[in-house]
Amino acid sequence: METSTALYALLLAEPGREAAELRAELGCGEEEFEAAVDELRSLGLAPASGRLTAVPVDTAVRALLAEADHRYAELADRARATRAAVDRLHTDFLPLRTAPAHELVRGPDRIAALLEDAARGARTEALSLRPGQDRSPSALAGKLARERIALARRVELRTIYPVAALHRPAVLAHVQELTAAGARIRVAHTLPLWLIVVDAHLAVLPAPGEAGAAAVVVRDPAVVGVVRELFEHFWAAAWIPPELLGPAAPDDRHREVLRLLAAGLTDRAIGRKLEISDRTVRRLVADLTADLGADSRFQAGVHAARLGWI
Template sequence: MTIHEVEDIDATALQVYLLRVRHPADDADRLAARAGLRPGEVTRAEALLYGLGLLQPSPAGGWVAVSPESAADQLLAPVEADILAQRITMAAAREQFQSLSGEYVAARGMRSAEISIEVVEGIGNTRAVIDDLARTCTESVETLMPGVPTDEAIDAAVPLDLELLSRGVGIRVLMQHSARTHRVGLRYAETIGAAGAQVRSAGTLPSRMLIYDRRCAVLPLDPLHTGTGVALVRDPSALSFLCQVFDHCWDDGIDIPVTAGAGEAGDGVPNGLEREVLRLMAVGRSNDDIAEQLGISRRSVSRLVSQLMAHLGATSRFQAGARAALNGWLG
């Protein structure tokens, strides 16, 4: 009997086993009489116990009960030998794979040097490449994130970002102002911001972009259909230009507060988005102009304008701008 074929020891088998410990010389009829069982039930129970190694034939006739420990050793010895052999095989395989690590890093470095722009197609391959870049990143990750992120995108990004931050990698994320008034965008900004990332927003962004260690940039092949694939840019000249684009957009960005409720007017000093709205109000921009420039809805602009005017006690947009300037909020 193998370990996969071990049967449960029922009450009858247990009773027969304990009686065999005390009466090894009894025949089946005698043991059946002691147990109040039929001889056939005793015979079936003894066959089960023999298969488990708990009974062994006695040279003098009858059965000898074997200790559970000895029976277990006899039954499990082949299994333990197989497990030991598998562990040895696994250790050898792991050592063989680990011996390839140096060659892999060297080959990857050669690929980076030889291929200045690499095209990766398909969502699955794209995710694998991004996972690899994140895993080998050591210094920084910089992201341009136009539009409003989806729940799926955030669920995929947050674990990677938190793992990078835990390794001391610096993260800068630039989102659009519209993300400030969106639940998913705020959740992402607050989650990674609380873990040490820098998060800002800007009115418009040129394209989705990821830059790893300032050595490789990831750009979508089709900005409108991110699942089609990406281009990996390692060419020094092109990469330098993309880093300058990011820095220019970042310098124009406004910090997103880590605290909950970012983007809403409160009783204290206005946050970054509110300052932008006040500044544009002060120079006479309409709600439509403000919405277009900041990349948020006209409804959001109207709500912010009303809250800011109430907060400043202003009866006109000009008066609100003047009072904000006196408070030093437009600097």
């Protein structure tokens, strides 16, 4: 809101002033003033408690990134716990059931056929984590063929790779081809396991203790829902690598919009600052969000900071 922007400017220009003085100079009511303070604190531009002072934008950005990294670490811990739970389910409980909700598939050929059938049967989405496989040219070619089947049917295809995987030229060329075909690719620092979810009704997971030679097919809606949620947690923490972005860096106007967004300015305030219309600001923000593969303005700021754009 505009009041929070004006309040932050006063805090920068005249540190040490009392809250009552600041509110009087802004000419706003107590409720509006408190809302402005709350917004500055939520953005990290003011301390969470105590005396009202201005926190530098760079410090606030670093704090946001630290929080994002902390959330990622929590997700990794949850993923490890989920993997342990899945291992226990497979080892201790799966043998007790004969219902067709779960199926164990052994052998590379049968697994490849299973994945191809899943790709052909996909109607809405296909989600996957790819932590360490797909190294050989034949494996990459087979995966590309399967995923092009899904893309040709206008299926939303989202895949997460570890950052290190893109250091291999063959894998980088592969994901660039997938991106050009319409897939959405992101990367993460680490991924604890591989998995695939198709249309929220089928999941494929590695079979524990089989060293990649077997896979478990899950059709139980409740279990598939948990696996899909796990994927979404990793997707929210992942980002588009620079190699898959269009321009190497934003132009001066987009960079300035990013800087002002990080400072907590509203679209209207950014428009006044840059002497452009609110509509133009919204278009520039939408461009940046799309280029960064972000799902929100906050996530766009985090991705931009990772890339050194702000």
